[in-house]
């Protein structure tokens with residue numbers, strides 16, 4: 754943010770798949786003039802490259818070696834965030850069913866997470882940020898000024914994803930979507946390293962019956978309070 758002084762505020766938003774994290778994180782970041790960092794996109798970018806290189810998702814050493822020589826860049830474009838791997842734009846490629854079906858198997862490896870967390874902490878140190886993921890409030894930035902854990906019933910999350918796909922012209926089976934969401938949550942919640950879990954000091958928001966605006970407003974209130982607490986002007 755050229756010309757803007759950082760206030761030293763980090764906003765961590767965690768939660769299960771399709772809970773609305775990235776949607777509200779983008780709104781909160783835009784309204785606060787903070788940088789948005791989608792850590793799921795980083796794991797997806799790595800997964801895309803692992804699949805391109807035909808490496809098994811279980812081969813953690815080859816994956817970590819690959820990650821070490823891979824540049825993952827999240828760029829804030831005018832029409833949203835663009836994701837680049839070694840300079841190639843993979844923004845759409847990382848959202849395929851194949852990547853979605855493999856990403857949790859790759860993200861579960863402790864040595865892969867260690868490298869990703871290092872990169873994420875570097876990004877978090879540079880600016881005021883809103884970062885979303887699964888372990889932001891518990892591991893990546895445990896001392897974040899604002900910590901939120903978003904949840905919603907699995908039926909509602911699958912319905913939202915279904916509607917989103919329909920709007921994109923993609924016809925998907927509701928039960929298949931729901932199973933995919935449940936399976937990803939199961940792997941993410943049961944891995945040994947940094948599993949998906951609410952941080953003790955995170956505010957839990959059940960968004961099942963809330964609008965996007967309700968959720969964003971609620972988080973923005975906490976951000977404004979944090980700015981006041983940090984002695985910023987808002």
Ligand SMILES: Nc1ncnc2c1ncn2[C@@H]1O[C@H](COP(=O)(O)OP(=O)(O)OP(=O)(O)O)[C@@H](O)[C@H]1O
Nearest residue numbers: 770771772773774775776913914917960963964965
């Ligand atoms: N409170 C809400 N009410 C209705 N729809 C919502 C709400 N929050 C998010 N959505 C919609 O739900 C869908 C999933 O939201 P989003 O992609 O933000 O979830 P996510 O938690 O980032 O998912 P993932 O972890 O899988 O990337 C989107 O289509 C979004 O517009």
Ligand SMILES: Nc1ccn([C@@H]2O[C@H](COP(=O)(O)O)[C@@H](O)[C@H]2O)c(=O)n1
Nearest residue numbers: 792793794796856857860886887888937
């Ligand atoms: N901090 C994080 C963020 C994501 N993951 C893994 O990536 C998958 C994709 O994330 P999306 O937010 O894009 O859906 C997710 O299911 C996790 O396996 C993670 O481990 N930690």
